[in-house]
Amino acid sequence: MNPTKKTLRIALAQHNYKLGDLVGNFGKIKESVAKARAQGAELVVFSECALSSYLPGDMIERPEFLARQLALLERVAALSDADLGIVLGFVAPNPAACGKRLQNAAALCHGGAVVGTVAKQLLPTYDIFDEARYFEPADTAQILDFKGVKLGLSICEDAWNLPGYSAQPGYAHDPIEALAEAGAEVLINIAASPFELGKPARRRGLLAEHAQRHALPLVFVNQVGGQDEIVFDGRSAAFDARGNTTSELADFKEDFATIDIPIEPADAPNMSAASPRPDAPQDQAEARKAIVMGLRDYMHKSGFRGAVLGLSGGIDSALCAALAAEALGPENILGVAMPTRYTREMSNTDAQALAKSLGIQFMSIPIEATFGAFLEQLAPAFEGYQEDVTEENMQARIRGTTLMALSNKFGKLVLVPGNKSEAAMGYSTLYGDMVGAISPIGDCFKTLVYAMSRGINADAGRELIPVRTIERAPSAELRPDQADQDSLPPYDILDAILARYLHAGESAHDLIAAGFDADMVHDVLKKLFRAEYKRFQAAPVIKITPRAFGRGRRYPLAASYEELLK
Known part of the structure; x- marks a missing residue:
């Protein structure tokens, strides 16, 4: 190391990339390189898979896509010079003769060329x-020299195997420890670390402990933005050698900062560093920010500006409408009331009041005549049978068809207003209220739905969501005097059972031992398993918890779940 060098000026570039948009992502990178140069930075750092965005899925298996990404990497390298280096993530060919064809890699560009690369060692599955579907992991740590400074460069998951962090580590080694032992003077972790409630505090504590444990400064650059059902919260940061946060970028939006990182002989590693902070409690404001960004990016990156949803006068559709108005602008939202013989007048009144308070478009399309026509048409086939859930579902499916017609005609995507509690219980209708392109609150338990609704009103300082909508007993209004609690336990109890079972991994035995009624536990779990086939066909859910329904849940559809009820 150059003994006269005391600092390394590093720029952190936190971007919202679009998956597969190589040219557009390159444009963001080029703009930030110019900004870093103007601010006197010596090194500008971008996030994991910056050129393609994370995670490209099967796109990267197309040879032409990979070739174009590598060509753009050369153009990124050409933006560097003798004064300014660039670190960014990309998808690299595996140089070995065996294993997966690709690696999740990071490049160091300097003097107009790629002067070094490292590959991710820990691949989450x-x-x-x-990631193991696509990538071959690296098996050793590698130090890169930049202007006489030894960079310990790692990629996202490489930082998540800190000794003592979990009771059962997911991997056999800690890449950060290996980089420190190899002589790193600065630790750099580039990431596409998805958001979950409580995770930012855990991640900050984890990174701080790495810095403190090894007495090394650490720079973390994370992606931001929504990608399908995933939300990246940003919060790129820098930590000093004592684990103190010296800089943190914004949450849920693009940001940029240039900071001076001291490069000095390290003190002895501090092996008694405090453990990472535990999960924070659910935060309705944090959930709201994540969903708003996720919904906005899902719509805009799909080429849409407007959304349509049914307004029932209930709290779920009200909250979805409020979040959509915030994400996309009220002028781009259409709310539709679709009353039948079972719809109470206050539901129509509250739906209209909500639309007025939010400033969204509103129309009422009664479906009673259509419902009556269906009943008449099916009467001969149903002769001798009592009315049951069939007739209830018929109404929901008419509403779904109506919303899809409006979507086709006006070019607005349909939003699914269901919450996680109902989805868990199968309290929804396939091809009915499940119809739509994206489910904004599908990872929110009903209790969080209430908290977010109250929070929106509190932040606005007025009644954006009618108080009566928040306070009235929830109902699907598909039969006379129907209430959710006719079919489901009280939501505070149901959500407690689901959170402990789905999130904490407790068993039926654990729940009963904790004091929950045994019959209720068994009934909840039976409904959870029985509805798996519905959720398999559901719209993508914006993910804000560690165990969302959707891509990350892999339970069989045709199976016996009796052993899980014991």
Whole structure:
């Protein structure tokens, strides 16, 4: 190392990339390189898979896509010079003769060329992740020299195997420890680390402990933005050698910062560093920001600006409408009331009041005549049978068809207003209220739906969502005097059972031992398993918890679940 060098000026570039948009992503990178140069930075750092965005899925198996990405990497390298280096993530060919064809890699560009690369060592395969499907892991740590400074460069998951962090580590080694032992003077972790409630605090604590444990400064650059059902929250940061946060970028939006990182002989590693902070409690404001960004990016990256949804006068559709108005602008939202003989007048009144308070478009399309026509048409086939859930589902499916017609005619995507509690219980209708392109609150338990609704009103300082909508007993209004609690336990109890079973991994035995009624536990779990086939066909859910329904859940559809009820 150059003994006269005391600092390394590093720019952190936190971007919202679009998956597969190589040219557009390159444009963001080029703009930030110019900004870093103007601010006197010596090194500008971008996130994991910056050129393609994370995770490209099967796109990267197309040779032409990979070739174009590698060509753009050369153009990125050409933006560097003797004064300014660039670190960014990309998809690299595997140089070995065996294994997967690709690697999740990071490049160091300097002097107009790629002067070094490293590959990710730890490939996550849990929850939404499936990196081992595409990538070959690196098996050793590698130090890169930049202007006489030894960079310890790692990629996202490489930082998540800190000794003592979990009771059962997911991997056999800690790449960060290996980089420190190899002589790194600065640790750099580039990431596409998805958001979950409580995760930012855990991640900050994890990175701080790496810095403190090895007495090395650490720079973390994360992606931001929504990608399908995944949300990346940003919060790129820098930590000093004592584990103190010296800089943190914005959450849920693009940001940029240039900071001076001291490069000095390290003190002895501090092996008694405090453990990472535990999960924070659910935060309705944090959930709201994540969903708004996820919904906005899903719509805009899909080429749409407007959304349509049914307004029942209930809290779920009200919250979805409020979030959509915030994400896309109220002028781009169409709310539709579709009353039948079972719809109470206050539901129509509250739906219209909501639309007025939010400033969204509103129309009422009664479906009673259509419902009556269906009943008449099917009467001969149903002769001798009592009315049951069939007639209830018929109404929901008429509404779904109506919304899809409006979507086709006006070019607006349909939003699915169902919450996680109902989805868990199968309290929804296939091809009815499940119809749509994206489910904004599908990872929110009903209790969080209430908290978010109250939070929206509190932040607005007025009644954006009618108080009566929040306070009234929820109902699907598909039969006379129907209430959710006719079919489901009280939501505070149901959500507690589901959170402990789905998120904490407790068993039926654990729940009963904790004091929950045994019959209720068994009934909830039976409904959970029985509805798996519905959720398999559901719209993508914006993910804000560690165990969302959707891509990360892999339970069989045709199976016996009796052993899980014991």
